[in-house]
Structures are given as structure tokens and as C-alpha cells.
Amino acid sequence: MTSGIILHHYDSSPFSEKVRFMLGVKGLDWASVIQPVIMPKPDLIPLTGGYRRIPVMQIGADVYCDSQVILAEIERRHPTPPMVRGADWAVNLWADRIWFQASVAAIFAEMGAAVPKEFIADREKLSGRPFDIEGMKAAAPFAKAQWRAYAAWVEEGLEGSDWLGGATPSLADVAAWMNVWWAQGAAPKVADGLLSGLDRTRAWAGRVRAIGHGKRHEMAPGEAVRIANASTPADPAGVAADDPSGLSSGEAVVVMADDYGRDPIVGTLVGLTRDRITIARECGELDVNHVHFPRAGYVLARR
Numbered sequence: 001m002t003s004g005i006i007l008h009h010y011d012s013s014p015f016s017e018k019v020r021f022m023l024g025v026k027g028l029d030w031a032s033v034i035q036p037v038i039m040p041k042p043d044l045i046p047l048t049g050g051y052r053r054i055p056v057m058q059i060g061a062d063v064y065c066d067s068q069v070i071l072a073e074i075e076r077r078h079p080t081p082p083m084v085r086g087a088d089w090a091v092n093l094w095a096d097r098i099w100f101q102a103s104v105a106a107i108f109a110e111m112g113a114a115v116p117k118e119f120i121a122d123r124e125k126l127s128g129r130p131f132d133i134e135g136m137k138a139a140a141p142f143a144k145a146q147w148r149a150y151a152a153w154v155e156e157g158l159e160g161s162d163w164l165g166g167a168t169p170s171l172a173d174v175a176a177w178m179n180v181w182w183a184q185g186a187a188p189k190v191a192d193g194l195l196s197g198l199d200r201t202r203a204w205a206g207r208v209r210a211i212g213h214g215k216r217h218e219m220a221p222g223e224a225v226r227i228a229n230a231s232t233p234a235d236p237a238g239v240a241a242d243d244p245s246g247l248s249s250g251e252a253v254v255v256m257a258d259d260y261g262r263d264p265i266v267g268t269l270v271g272l273t274r275d276r277i278t279i280a281r282e283c284g285e286l287d288v289n290h291v292h293f294p295r296a297g298y299v300l301a302r303r
């Protein structure tokens, strides 16, 4: 039976690889909608209300923005085998932000002139900063030293077990994998050097690849929009009474990422928990959908 999961992604996206790997561990059947690598994204923005980053997961009229909330929702809906342990969410944010920035400098410095101009212009708009290949080249030795130190933590974490959280894969593996996968795919020579002598990590990468991505089938972007229009969102969590924000259900709010791709998304607050924000949006001719964001890494304000 299909999980109803529709993943909006593209194959070269490292953050999407986290989700694909988790879908593989859970053995799920899912629909793959390929979205453009750069703007415009005419079949994505109507679903998210303005969020443009990838991946986005859709289940009917519920739309999950950011790999953090996507992985949490997959774990909630498909708890077997369990994957979230201990302080895994903190490891996840470290791998997404700190390790990923070292990956960006090390990989794009290596790709240099091969990076297309349209991609550079798009990512400058996304970050609001110059995409400075020369600067990345200058920073690369320092970034690589950091990258290697992070990979060495993985190496240490694998002492005596096949996976970072023990005998079976966990969220820590998913989080760390993104950086190793991206480096091995986009800058294989660099990855080879940085992983030299880290034999447990190399063997672990082989085990991750062997798990695969579950059962993927392709879906046209327009079909995903049609499914959203034809569906009703699940009952939202409601707003926690003790939330320090003082916000209540039904308030008009704006949500945005606090790092890059800070396009504001507006809606009506329908869910607010310690780790999740849910807003309801009127979607033109569709009636309403619910868009979910993580709390960590996002700003939520009254409009």
C-alpha cells in the first residue's frame, strides 16, 4: 500500500537525500515529484504559499516544509522501525547547518567554473549574499579541516556498531549521511581525501547506499497540485496553552526561515507545539491547505 507521501525534490539535492534515505529505512512506497533546481517553481509555490526550498513533503492537503519537520512526520506516521533516539534532533541541526556550510565551501570551491551562472544568480537571491567562488576557494582549506573533524566524529560514533545510534539506522545516520553523500557525488576526489583513513565511515556509506530509497514512483507536478485540491487537511494540533509566544489559534501570522530563503509565508495559526508550527492557507481556487514548519530555525510572528 502506498504511504500517500509525495516528495517534492530533485535528485542532486542533499537535503532531499536525507528524506530519501529515511524512506528507504522505513521501506515506504512514495511518489516523487521533480521540482526545478532554481526559481521559478510554479507547481510548488501554490502548495507552500511562498516557501521555495527543497525538499517539501505533501500528504493530501498537508504540506511539510524543511527536512526537519518532514523527517519528524515520517517518524510519527511510520514508527516502525523507530529512528529517533536521544539527542538526535540536535545532531540533525548541527549536520544541516554547521557541517553543511563546510560542505558548501569545500564542494563549490572544487566545482569552480563548472557552476552554471543561472544557478549562481539564483542562489545569490536565495541567500541575499554574493555566491563568491573565489572566496570559497580561499576558505576551502579551513572548511575542509572542519569537514574532516566532523567526519571523524562519525568515525568515532561507529566504533563497535554499524550505525551511529547502535545496531539499526537512526536519525543521526540520516543527518550525517547528507554531507558524505553530497561530497562523494559532487566532489569525489575531495571526499576521497577527506575520508582517507576513516574506514568505518566508508564502510558505513556502503551500508547506507545498500538500503536504498524504498519504492519510488514518479508523479507529474500538476497531479500533486490536483491531489492537494481534492483533499482535506488532517486535524491540526492546536496551539499549546503554555506556549511562550502568547499566540493563539486563529491569529494571522507570518513564518520564515531564519537562515536563507527567508520568503515570508502568511496564514492563520492552527497548530503550535514545542517543535512545530502549522498554518492554514486559502489557496485560490482550492479551499484550504495546512503548511507545517519546524520551530527550530524558523521565525513566527503575529501579522
Ligand SMILES: N[C@@H](CCC(=O)N[C@@H](CS)C(=O)NCC(=O)O)C(=O)O
Residues within 6 Å of the ligand: 012, 013, 014, 015, 016, 036, 037, 038, 039, 052, 053, 054, 055, 065, 066, 067, 068, 096, 126
Ligand atoms: N533547512 C532546510 C534547507 C533546505 C535547503 O537548503 N535545500 C536546498 C536544496 S538541497 C535548496 O532549497 N536550495 C534552493 C532551491 O532548491 O531552490 C531543510 O532542512 O530542508
